Amino acid sequence: MMRRVVAMTALLLASTARADDSAALAGAEAQQAYHAMVAFVATRVAARPKDSVILAADAPLVKGAFVPCESKPLALVIALDSAVRGQVTATADVVSGAHHAVDEARKASVAVIFTTDRPAAEGPGIATALNTLKLGPVTAGDTLLMGGGGDSRRAAIAAKYCVVAVAGSRLSDFSDKFAAEASDDARRAVAVHSRAAGQWGKGWFVVPDTAK
Amino acid sequence: MMRRVVAMTALLLASTARADDSAALAGAEAQQAYHAMVAFVATRVAARPKDSVILAADAPLVKGAFVPCESKPLALVIALDSAVRGQVTATADVVSGAHHAVDEARKASVAVIFTTDRPAAEGPGIATALNTLKLGPVTAGDTLLMGGGGDSRRAAIAAKYCVVAVAGSRLSDFSDKFAAEASDDARRAVAVHSRAAGQWGKGWFVVPDTAK
Numbered sequence: 001m002m003r004r005v006v007a008m009t010a011l012l013l014a015s016t017a018r019a020d021d022s023a024a025l026a027g028a029e030a031q032q033a034y035h036a037m038v039a040f041v042a043t044r045v046a047a048r049p050k051d052s053v054i055l056a057a058d059a060p061l062v063k064g065a066f067v068p069c070e071s072k073p074l075a076l077v078i079a080l081d082s083a084v085r086g087q088v089t090a091t092a093d094v095v096s097g098a099h100h101a102v103d104e105a106r107k108a109s110v111a112v113i114f115t116t117d118r119p120a121a122e123g124p125g126i127a128t129a130l131n132t133l134k135l136g137p138v139t140a141g142d143t144l145l146m147g148g149g150g151d152s153r154r155a156a157i158a159a160k161y162c163v164v165a166v167a168g169s170r171l172s173d174f175s176d177k178f179a180a181e182a183s184d185d186a187r188r189a190v191a192v193h194s195r196a197a198g199q200w201g202k203g204w205f206v207v208p209d210t211a212k
Numbered sequence: 213m214m215r216r217v218v219a220m221t222a223l224l225l226a227s228t229a230r231a232d233d234s235a236a237l238a239g240a241e242a243q244q245a246y247h248a249m250v251a252f253v254a255t256r257v258a259a260r261p262k263d264s265v266i267l268a269a270d271a272p273l274v275k276g277a278f279v280p281c282e283s284k285p286l287a288l289v290i291a292l293d294s295a296v297r298g299q300v301t302a303t304a305d306v307v308s309g310a311h312h313a314v315d316e317a318r319k320a321s322v323a324v325i326f327t328t329d330r331p332a333a334e335g336p337g338i339a340t341a342l343n344t345l346k347l348g349p350v351t352a353g354d355t356l357l358m359g360g361g362g363d364s365r366r367a368a369i370a371a372k373y374c375v376v377a378v379a380g381s382r383l384s385d386f387s388d389k390f391a392a393e394a395s396d397d398a399r400r401a402v403a404v405h406s407r408a409a410g411q412w413g414k415g416w417f418v419v420p421d422t423a424k
Contacts, residue, residue: 019391019399020396021383021390021396023396023397023399023400024390024396024399024402024404025382025383027400027403027404028383028403028409029418029420030404031404031409031412032412032413032416032417033244034413035413036248036251036413039248039251039255039413040251096409170233171236171237171240178233178236184232184233184235187231187233187236188236188239190236191236191237191239191240192236192239192240192242192243192308200240200241200243200244200247200309201243201244201246201247201248202247202251206237206241206244208237208241
């Protein structure tokens, strides 16, 4: 045990001594995700899709059906953690690329909806902070949706909007069904070999949770 | 020291005990990067760009000029580590999305050039492995370029091709100039606030080095 502890510690110390590109690469990946989202949303504005990128209630990940768009207005959903890091205050860090994505969406008349697991009571304060951070206009209860399970919140948004893209940092920002997989390997297999896999970069955009 | 070692070890053990989405997310990010690249390359096939996405010799990152395309044929450059993980053998893991990107590029008559820092002597063996892994046809010295510095290798490719996209896992897969920055923070700043920042997802595609 002691030998293993020492080996692990040596590894940790060695990795901090080297030049570390991870912050730069995470920032680059966030920019990349938001740039790809802007380009993708433009294609959907040019040609309305038949379906939202929100899985229909009870649809499986592997061959999921999606909520129909009908004539609903277009929207973009951003899990708040993917746009602002840490506690959402007026001086928080906005993730690289998020301002651009939000601005381009609104210019194209695509509504921007932020979601967070924080309780409803924090809504007005978070909305004010987002407006100060130039991610608004955001109104709690309308374009900022709080609390509740991810899938039920997404279903409520897709009932009202044709959701053309989702940005998130966790699998649960896209579907609660990933959590039902029995192991990390099973979750990875479903993520890269299913109907879900076709969504990455084409409706579902991962923003690394280490990026600022 | 001992207390720190114990704390670090506790942290390591705690993080392995939880459900770990990192492999699934890394796979998703790789798919996303390659999907975004396929979409981006299609726009460049539809309308030839004026410039390659390779920085001109001695051009700075911040306001870099790029190598002109002139009438050169289109190409895509993939740093080998972003398409095949670990040692490149006939049974190695191909990164999620790489097959699709390579196939779509070739269908659109965009040449696919792999690059690696491995020595030239290993070229024929690696080319054979890539062909077996269905990433070919690849020929060492032609569509598989070995050894040498990154910038000089990229300059040689851009002299012959109009490079519309680069996939890589390290900053040095895009430009050697990142390494000249004095600190990790400076490298991050240049990556997200420079001419380079405009390239992420629009010519430069990061594939996380943890993705399979």
